[in-house]
Amino acid sequence: MDTELLKTFLEVSKTRHFGRAAESLYLTQSAVSSRIRLLESQLGVNLFTRHRNNIRLTAAGEQLLPYAENLMITWQQARSAITKSNQKKNTLSIGALPLIWETGLTDWLESLYLVHKNLQFDARVAPRNIQVQQLHERQLDLLITTEPSKMDELVSEKITTIPLQLVVSERKTSDKKRAYISLDWGVDFSQQEKEYFAQEIVPILTTSSALMAKQLLRNTAGSTFLPESWQNQYPELKPVLPLQSINLSLYAIWLQNSEHHQLIHKLISNFNTPENND
Template structure:
């Protein structure tokens, strides 16, 4: 399908006049008529009825109109995205909400402070969705606590994160705290197994570290949050006699990614607060 034919069809349907459509498209009137005939030949139907200067869409033309608009909008968006990527080498980075909030946002700040002409997309989603996007080349780089075991992916450990079990400083001392389950990886349950009442249903399951922190007081719950947050938030208190959970952090990308050079350049900048 020649998009110029659709563009001409849309202009004629808008102006209901071949002459005015020709002026808008910077074409001759005969060229407009020829394009419409080409499109009608391809579709095997008449798209307009022509009675003197009264031009109307046929029923077939009316049906084509929304599809033509959709196709042209999609084509224009595709051209814009391809051109944008070619000009700026945009690189997409994906991670869970908890990793963005706890570790990766300060890292992005460092990148933009130290790199000129940097064009990134920060994508927030769950790990399984981001792994799928890597395979489909919709994502360039994944930051995760679990490296996918797939031959076509390259994984590089970039550090560790340390998570402590916190409660709100304002919570009354309880024998057992409810639990807010935060997304730190599918295999994180091994770190949660020693919790009192660990088999109970969490009062909240979420992917947001900041949401978790803000709800600790009203829920009288505990949750695993970055160990360094005890210095950042005065309302947090580490529950005594609970071990720190240490998790590896990986950067993951396709082995044959055409963004490997850019990815490796970014990874030269360490992520803060990693141990």
């Protein structure tokens, strides 16, 4: 059964006019008539009674109508499902916190796109716990985070180390006493952060956006930990003296039985951030 024949039958039954059906289907009127005759020939019945300006469904046509509608709906659903399945095979969804996207991950994604133009990428931003859940539900293919996973079903691979440095927008003699903006770099960073200050410190702001923290430095006269490489990119950033870095590890996490396992392993082997280029 040619679905185009059913599509034509449905349009004629709706318009009750071969000319208007032809206009709607971008066909000639003779093509519409030919399709209806072919469908009637295959079924061995007349589907329409044809009188001038009075086209009606026959009893057989009325009987065919609901079946034709259901068949076309099923066909559209099948096409949609197959198209989405095929697209998913060529789509890689990558998730991370905003500050990780801002700290080199966007540059890496751009390099992937330039090399793998047959792939489609889905870049997502969400809290780590939500993205771990999305990994298990196969809504996410790859998570880039600062903490390795301890779950057996997940693969964790360290991909790089990013040195972080306490910076200000204007250096003062009492830098360690100034307001502090805390970035949510993860559990390991939080421990090193406490050791760095050697005392309890209450941040004026806690955020997961490195760009937001950088922008607020001047107006708050504050300090925050940003990647060392940003001092080349943003000359207004000045390190707090004496220099002391906190090394932040980045991990790639994905399902062991992921259909993209080999692809992910290949992509992260070429992971590159500005820190790696120094």
